[in-house]
Amino acid sequence: ISDDLTRIASNSISTSETLASAESIVESASGAPMTFDQAEAYSLQSLESLRTLAISNNQLLRPSDASAALITTLAVAEGDILNALAEVLSLIPQQRAQIALAEQGIALSSDPEIRIMLLDQTATSVKRFGNLLEPRHIDAIRTIASSAEDDEATSAAALLGALNLPTDQITPFVFTTR
Numbered sequence: 001i002s003d004d005l006t007r008i009a010s011n012s013i014s015t016s017e018t019l020a021s022a023e024s025i026v027e028s029a030s031g032a033p034m035t036f037d038q039a040e041a042y043s044l045q046s047l048e049s050l051r052t053l054a055i056s057n058n059q060l061l062r063p064s065d066a067s068a069a070l071i072t073t074l075a076v077a078e079g080d081i082l083n084a085l086a087e088v089l090s091l092i093p094q095q096r097a098q099i100a101l102a103e104q105g106i107a108l109s110s111d112p113e114i115r116i117m118l119l120d121q122t123a124t125s126v127k128r129f130g131n132l133l134e135p136r137h138i139d140a141i142r143t144i145a146s147s148a149e150d151d152e153a154t155s156a157a158a159l160l161g162a163l164n165l166p167t168d169q170i171t172p173f174v175f176t177t178r
Contacts, residue, residue: 040081047084054091064092071100083117090124095132098125102133106140112152119144119155126162138163 009021034042050063050070063070070089077085086104089097105118119141126133133141138160145156 043081044084047081047088050088051084051091054088063088064094064097067092067094067097071096074100074104082114086118086121087124090121091128092125093129098122098129098132099134099137101125102137102141106137106144112149115144116151116155119152119159123155123159123162126159131163131165133163138165 006025009018013021050066053061054063067089070085070092074082074085074089086101089101101118101122105115105122122133141156141159141163145153145160147153148156
């Protein structure tokens with residue numbers, strides 16, 4: 001057979017021989033498996049493409065169609081991928097995207113830098129699409145603004161400002177001294 005994607009084997013070959021043959025076919029068809037670095041680079045390129053599509057408001061290829069997968073990945077992403085993923089989600093006009101950013105920002109208390117980035121991306125979403133958060137999220141953001149340290153409190157307060165809440169709900173944060 002001259003087809004690289006087809007192998008003839010007898011019924012008597014072992015399981016390991018069958019597996020080796022299958023791996024050979026897969027490698028012929030799609031190449032060697034990606035390394036971690038290659039997979040990360042591919043992910044970052046994909047997220048950059050989604051970001052570009054979101055900014056251009058492309059109606060044919062809509063990043064919002066991928067929002068469920070992006071939101072699921074947000075909970076496990078790290079480093080540059082987390083940053084790029086959060087930026088893409090901040091550009092998607094969906095309540096669930098804005099809520100996912102806020103919830104991750106509220107929940108990640110162990111790393112202030114990540115929390116700040118997520119709160120900032122939530123503010124970006126709020127500025128673009130309006131307040132889509134629920135009262136429980138706003139209460140948690142108020143708590144962060146009043147109890148967190150410096151930059152974290154500033155990011156939470158900036159998000160509160162972007163939410164366009166009634167003045168009596170944000171005035172205490174404007175005049176708080178640290």
